[in-house]
Amino acid sequence: MKCCLLYCYLYPEDYCIPKKRLVEYWFCEGLLNKFDRISEAQMQGGDIISSFLNACLLERDGEDCVKMLDVIRDMGLWITRELEATENIFFFANAGAQLFEKPDAKEWESAKRMSVMKNKIKVLKETPKCPRLRILFLSENEFQVISDGFFQFIPHLTVLDLSRNKELRALLDGISQLVSLECFDLSFTGIEELPIELKSWTKLKMLDLSCMDNLRKIPQHLICSFSKLQIFRMHLIDYPNEDNVLKGGNEKLI
Template sequence: MEAQKSLKVECLTEDEAINLFKKKVGETTLNSHSDIPQLAEIAAKECQGLPLAIVTIGRAMADKKTPQEWERAIQMLRTYPSKFSGMGDHVFPVLKFSYDNLTNDTIKTCFLHLAIFPEDHQILNQDLIFLWIGEGFLDGFASIDEAFNQGHHIIEHLKTVCLFENDGFDRVKMHDVIRDMALWLASEYRGNKNIILVEEVDTLEVYQVSKWKEAHRLYLSTSLEELTIPLSFPNLLTLIVGNEDLETFPSGFFHFMPVIKVLDLSNTGITKLPAGIGKLVTLQYLNFSNTDLRELSVELATLKRLRYLILDGSLEIISKEVISHLSMLRVFSTIFKYLLSKRNYISNDRMVERSCTSSLSHPFTCFSHALSG
């Protein structure tokens, strides 16, 4: 009975995948143009070794005998794989079996969430769990420790059923075809293909930016500095910026995000608090980790609903006055040198002790030990 609960993603080697793909395409098509054998190898690699995808796509390409048809198909596989013949009506529904047999909606939601990251993106388990907590997926626990334990349990379960993959020590990622299926499930399968958007292009076009109005979750690794058109994010719940060279945001970028809950600017090049961030009054999770940010301005004090503030590896000083205004703060995770109060600097050890007890005007959970230990 246990074997019926998941479909293990057994992948072929690159040579095996190419040979199987060419077999399904057939010699007649492969010999119809000198460019097609090389294009067939490129298409086979897009299947990431997954036999079901290789067979489905190989059969679909068996009657394509011009390089132009092959180039168009490869582009479709890279951008809208669910639109490719056989993927949305055969491959993804079969892979969906493992998703359908996940034991509860929380695990399903956590699985789909990882699709917000680009292909081959690896993420630390603790960072992923913190995002799940920030999203509210792991609410209902008496403590952050309990929520973290549940997050680890979910990751292990998703690895057991082959929907997540180990990618080094304490890191996970998705197989590319599994990720395509997750995006299909989260968006097109439910009638809105723009619910989750991942923008990685070097130069944004107007039509791409226009889709942001529909997005619920958005990952940006593109350059934003030259955007001049008015921006609006009426449905955006989550924004993750993955551009380590990004130092500034366009004027007004944060002015219309009326329902945003999660903002992750970690590992970017910002050096000061982005203008307008104080307008994000619905924000519950804010991450500035591993940036060149050195001080928080008083604008942050307007974020009255903020529950999770992650600052690891960034700030040197922080005003106690700013933190004391964040009355709903539950987690203040940071590894920095000094906490600035009105009268003195507090060393990191004393900061950990006092921020967990009486240094601020309200209680919250300090997570520095758990993250650094």
């Protein structure tokens, strides 16, 4: 449960954290008793969130969200340092820090969970070597370019959140090297096309393509190649491209 709580530490201060998404991330990382099905994990995830609320570790923010109290965030910083010392689990959280450039690549090398969400970063051009990184939150930045080699040496990445980067128009082929990926959030981005090379993501369990107004092409048979996919979100629009599952409705998605 400690690692579940520390997920909230990856979000900015006073951030409204969707409970449903939190449980999905826990599920994809295997924090919920190694359940095979999200339907089985949701009940345990809900119970964990309720226990955090009852213990005043989190507070409600409307019906569907929670927030981490400031004093608990301070405690979370202490817990992360304890985990670094005793269990060799490193957290790197610079969420909401008004960064214009990403942190130096060397700062990533030991991290297992990392967040630079809700900043003003526009470019990711380096090739960081992150052999232990499993969780990476890059959402709510101003990305225009992510280099083809950026994901080359992050072999164990499980959760990648690129959501709400509206200026991001393309996914380069290098992202297909994330063969351990289980959770991928592209919602509210400007991505126009999904590359067929994503077929290499055989472990993918969650894919969110919600509110992608510029999305014009998903290659046929791509979605059905994700044999472990359990959570799939998308707003369908009909487009004319023949090699495109967006033409013709839901039947071509599976």
